[in-house]
Amino acid sequence: MTKAKLPVEHCATEMKAQIAGEHRRVTSYDVALVAGVSQSAVSRCFKPGASVSKDTYARVMHAATLLDYIPNAAARSLITRRSNMVALLITNQANLYYPELLAELSQHINARGKRVLLFTLQREADVDRVLADVWQYQVDGVIAAARLSAEHIAEFERRRMPLVVFNRVLRDHSVNTVACDHLEAGRMLASRLAAAGHRQFGIIGGDMDSSVASERRRGACERIAELGLPAPVVVPGQYDYRSGALGLKAIIAQLGGVPDAIICGSDVMAIGCLDCARHELGLDVPGQLSVAGFDAVEPSNWISYNLTTLRQPMPKMAAAAAELLCARIDRHEDETEKRVFSAQFIEGATARLAPLAATPPRAATGLPLPVAIM
Amino acid sequence: MTKAKLPVEHCATEMKAQIAGEHRRVTSYDVALVAGVSQSAVSRCFKPGASVSKDTYARVMHAATLLDYIPNAAARSLITRRSNMVALLITNQANLYYPELLAELSQHINARGKRVLLFTLQREADVDRVLADVWQYQVDGVIAAARLSAEHIAEFERRRMPLVVFNRVLRDHSVNTVACDHLEAGRMLASRLAAAGHRQFGIIGGDMDSSVASERRRGACERIAELGLPAPVVVPGQYDYRSGALGLKAIIAQLGGVPDAIICGSDVMAIGCLDCARHELGLDVPGQLSVAGFDAVEPSNWISYNLTTLRQPMPKMAAAAAELLCARIDRHEDETEKRVFSAQFIEGATARLAPLAATPPRAATGLPLPVAIM
DNA sequence: TTGTAAGCGTTATCAC
DNA sequence: GTGATAACGCTTACAA
Numbered sequence: 001m002t003k004a005k006l007p008v009e010h011c012a013t014e015m016k017a018q019i020a021g022e023h024r025r026v027t028s029y030d031v032a033l034v035a036g037v038s039q040s041a042v043s044r045c046f047k048p049g050a051s052v053s054k055d056t057y058a059r060v061m062h063a064a065t066l067l068d069y070i071p072n073a074a075a076r077s078l079i080t081r082r083s084n085m086v087a088l089l090i091t092n093q094a095n096l097y098y099p100e101l102l103a104e105l106s107q108h109i110n111a112r113g114k115r116v117l118l119f120t121l122q123r124e125a126d127v128d129r130v131l132a133d134v135w136q137y138q139v140d141g142v143i144a145a146a147r148l149s150a151e152h153i154a155e156f157e158r159r160r161m162p163l164v165v166f167n168r169v170l171r172d173h174s175v176n177t178v179a180c181d182h183l184e185a186g187r188m189l190a191s192r193l194a195a196a197g198h199r200q201f202g203i204i205g206g207d208m209d210s211s212v213a214s215e216r217r218r219g220a221c222e223r224i225a226e227l228g229l230p231a232p233v234v235v236p237g238q239y240d241y242r243s244g245a246l247g248l249k250a251i252i253a254q255l256g257g258v259p260d261a262i263i264c265g266s267d268v269m270a271i272g273c274l275d276c277a278r279h280e281l282g283l284d285v286p287g288q289l290s291v292a293g294f295d296a297v298e299p300s301n302w303i304s305y306n307l308t309t310l311r312q313p314m315p316k317m318a319a320a321a322a323e324l325l326c327a328r329i330d331r332h333e334d335e336t337e338k339r340v341f342s343a344q345f346i347e348g349a350t351a352r353l354a355p356l357a358a359t360p361p362r363a364a365t366g367l368p369l370p371v372a373i374m
Numbered sequence: 375m376t377k378a379k380l381p382v383e384h385c386a387t388e389m390k391a392q393i394a395g396e397h398r399r400v401t402s403y404d405v406a407l408v409a410g411v412s413q414s415a416v417s418r419c420f421k422p423g424a425s426v427s428k429d430t431y432a433r434v435m436h437a438a439t440l441l442d443y444i445p446n447a448a449a450r451s452l453i454t455r456r457s458n459m460v461a462l463l464i465t466n467q468a469n470l471y472y473p474e475l476l477a478e479l480s481q482h483i484n485a486r487g488k489r490v491l492l493f494t495l496q497r498e499a500d501v502d503r504v505l506a507d508v509w510q511y512q513v514d515g516v517i518a519a520a521r522l523s524a525e526h527i528a529e530f531e532r533r534r535m536p537l538v539v540f541n542r543v544l545r546d547h548s549v550n551t552v553a554c555d556h557l558e559a560g561r562m563l564a565s566r567l568a569a570a571g572h573r574q575f576g577i578i579g580g581d582m583d584s585s586v587a588s589e590r591r592r593g594a595c596e597r598i599a600e601l602g603l604p605a606p607v608v609v610p611g612q613y614d615y616r617s618g619a620l621g622l623k624a625i626i627a628q629l630g631g632v633p634d635a636i637i638c639g640s641d642v643m644a645i646g647c648l649d650c651a652r653h654e655l656g657l658d659v660p661g662q663l664s665v666a667g668f669d670a671v672e673p674s675n676w677i678s679y680n681l682t683t684l685r686q687p688m689p690k691m692a693a694a695a696a697e698l699l700c701a702r703i704d705r706h707e708d709e710t711e712k713r714v715f716s717a718q719f720i721e722g723a724t725a726r727l728a729p730l731a732a733t734p735p736r737a738a739t740g741l742p743l744p745v746a747i748m
Numbered sequence: 749t750t751g752t753a754a755g756c757g758t759t760a761t762c763a764c
Numbered sequence: 765g766t767g768a769t770a771a772c773g774c775t776t777a778c779a780a
Contacts, residue, residue, distance in 0.1 A: 103469060110494070414775080417776085
C-alpha cells in the first residue's frame with residue numbers, strides 16, 4: 001500500500017535534485033508537474049480566496065511542501081504592481097533616541113501584510129541619495145522620519161508614491177503627516193515653569209539637523225516672550241549627554257549666574273545638564289535650578305533622575321502613520337491628512353511646579369479660554 | 375535653434391501623459407522609444423561597466439530623466455536572481471537595548487550596495503512565522519539576531535540561503551556566526567570581582583528568552599565554582615530597570631543579608647539594582663556592595679552611575695556580520711566561520727576592584743597562564 | 749557597439 | 765473549477 005503513494009514522492013525528490021543541478025529555482029510550474037495540474041492552478045492555490053477544488057488544493061499543497069516551493073514575491077510584484085514593501089526613512093539619531101519607534105512601526109506595518117525596507121540616514125541631508133534607491137525598489141509607500149524638501153515632495157507626487165511624513169510638519173504642503181506638536185510642547189513647558197515663578201530661562205537647543213528640537217525651542221521662546229519675561233539664553237546642543245553639561249556651563253557663563261530654569265531640547269541633554277548641575281557644580285535641583293527635557297525616554301523615569309519632561313505618544317503616532325499609509329496604498333484614499341498629537345506633561349521632580357489649577361491646559365496653548373458651554 | 379531640440383522633449387512629455395493615462399509604469403522600452411535606440415541599449419546604460427557609446431549613453435540618460443525613468447528592481451531581480459536585499463531578523467528587545475546595532479549593520483550593508491528588509495520579532499519564538507515571509511521575498515541573505523533551531527538552520531541550508539547568526543553561538547552547527555563571547559565575559563567579571571575579595575555573589579539573570587544573559591550567568595557561575603567560592607544566589611530578571619530592584623531585594627531576602635557583589639545580566643538591570651541599593655536601601659555602593667552589569671550602554675557612563683561593566687564591540691561585530699554575509703553572497707565563499715569577539719572590561723566605579731596585575735587577562739578565561747616568552 | 753529575441757516566475761484574462 | 769496564453773519589465777546571449 002505504501003507503494004501506491006510513492007510515485008509522487010519519488011518524482012518530487014528526483015525533480016528537486018534536477019532543479020538544483022540546473023541551478024534553477026523551484027517554480028509553480030514544477031509544482032504543477034508533480035501535482036498533475038496546470039501551473040495556473042498552482043498559482044490560484046496560493047491566492048487567498050481563489051476558487052479551487054478541495055482535491056486540487058490538497059494535491060498542490062502536498063507537491064509544494066515536497067518541493068519546498070514558495071511563491072516568488074519579485075515575480076508576483078512584477079505583474080500585480082504591488083511589492084508589499086514599505087520604505088522607512090529614519091535618521092540614525094531618531095533610532096538611537098526613539099528605538100521603540102521602529103518596533104512599533106514595524107509591527108503595525110507587518111500586521112497589515114507589508115514588510116519594512118529600511119533606509120537609515122547618517123544625516124538628514126542624505127535623503128537625496130537614498131530616495132534614488134527607494135524608487136528602484138518598487139515599494140508601495142514611504143514613511144519618512146526625516147526632513148523632505150519641496151522638491152522631494154514634488155517627486156513623490158510625480159511618481160504617485162504614497163507618503164507619510166513622521167514628526168516633521170511641512171506647512172504649505174499637502175502631505176500625509178503624523179507628528180507630535182513640538183511647538184505646543186515647548187509652549188506648554190514654558191507656561192508651566194513660568195506659572196511656578198521661574199523668570200530667567202536658559203535653553204539648550206538641538207543641533208541644526210533636528211527640526212524637532214528647534215520647534216521645541218521656538219515654542220518655549222515664543223511663550224516666554226508673550227509672558228513678558230526676560231529673554232532666555234539660548235545655546236546650541238548636539239542632542240547628546242555631553243551637550244547638557246556644556247550647555248549648562250555656557251548658559252551660566254553668558255548669564256553671569258544660574259538661571260531659574262533650563263529647558264533642554266531632549267531628555268538626554270536634560271540628564272547631562274542635571275548631572276552636571278548636581279555633581280559638578282553642586283547645585284540643588286530643583287531648589288536652585290529647575291531642569292526639564294522632552295521625550296520621556298526610559299532613563300528619565302529612573303530614580304536618580306525622575307525628570308520633568310513631556311512624552312510624545314509614540315505608540316499612537318506609529319499606529320497612525322501605519323494606518324494613514326496603508327489607507328492610501330490599499331484603499332487609494334486621496335485626501336491628505338495631518339494628525340498632530342499633543343505631548344503629555346510628566347511632572348517629575350527636577351522642576352518646581354505650581355499646582356495645575358493655576359495653568360489650565362488651554363492657557364498652555366496660548367489660545368483664549370473657551371466660554372463655558374452650559 | 376531651440377526648435378531643433380524640442381521634438382525629443384515634446385515627445386517625452388506627450389508620452390508621459392499617455393503612460394500615466396494607461397496606468398502603466400515608465401519602462402526601459404519607453405525610454406528607448408524617446409532616445410531612438412533599442413530597449414537593450416537602455417538596459418546597458420544602467421548596467422555599470424557595460425559597453426555603450428558616449429552618444430548613446432547621453433541620449434538614453436536624457437530621455438530617462440525626461441521620463442523620470444528608474445529601472446525596476448523587481449524585474450531585474452527576477453532575471454538576475456539577485457534582489458540586493460538582505461533580511462535582518464531582530465528582536466524588539468535587541469533593538470531597544472542595542473539601537474546602534476541596527477544603524478551599524480544597516481550602514482555596512484548599504485555600503486555594499488544592498489538594502490535591509492527588516493523583520494522585527496516580538497519574541498524569539500516568532501522566528502517561525504517570520505521565516506516563511508523571508509523566503510518569499512527572495513532576499514540574498516539573512517542576518518539573524520535571534521535564536522534559530524536546528525530545523526531552521528537545516529532549512530537555510532536546503533534553500534542555500536546565506537546566513538549569519540548574530541550574538542547567538544550555535545554549537546554543533548556549521549553556520550557563519552558573529553558573536554561576543556558572553557560566557558568569557560561572565561567569567562572575566564567574576565574573576566575580577568573575586569580577585570578583589572568578593573566572596574558571596576548575587577546574580578540577576580535575564581529572562582529565559584535571552585540566551586545572551588544566560589551565557590553571562592553561566593560564565594559567572596562556572597568561574598565562581600572554580601574558585602571555590604560560596605554558591606551565588608541566582609534570581610531571574612526581565613532585562614529591564616525594574617528587574618534590578620526586584621532582583622536585589624530577592625537576593626537579600628534569600629541570603630538573609632547583603633552579598634558582596636551583584637552581577638546583573640544587563641546594564642539596565644544593574645542600574646535598577648544600583649538605584650535601589652543607594653536610594654531605597656541606603657547602601658553604599660561600592661563600599662558595602664559592588665554592582666556590575668554588561669553592555670556599556672550609554673547611561674552606564676553617566677556621572678550618576680559610572681557603572682562597572684563590559685562592552686561588546688558592537689561596531690566591529692556589525693562590520694564583521696556584514697562582511698561575512700556579503701562574502702558568501704558576492705563571492706560564494708562556502709567555508710563557514712565563527713568570529714567571536716571578547717568583551718572589553720570597563721572599570722567604572724560601582725565595584726571594588728583589585729589592580730589588574732593580580733588577575734592577568736589569561737587567568738580570566740580559565741586557561742593556564744602561558745610561560746613567559748623571554 | 750548595437751539590435752533581436754529568449755527567458756525570469758508570477759498573475760490575469762479568457763475560454764472551456 | 766480548470767487550463768492555455770498573454771502580459772509584467774528587465775538582463776543577457778547571440779547575431780549583425
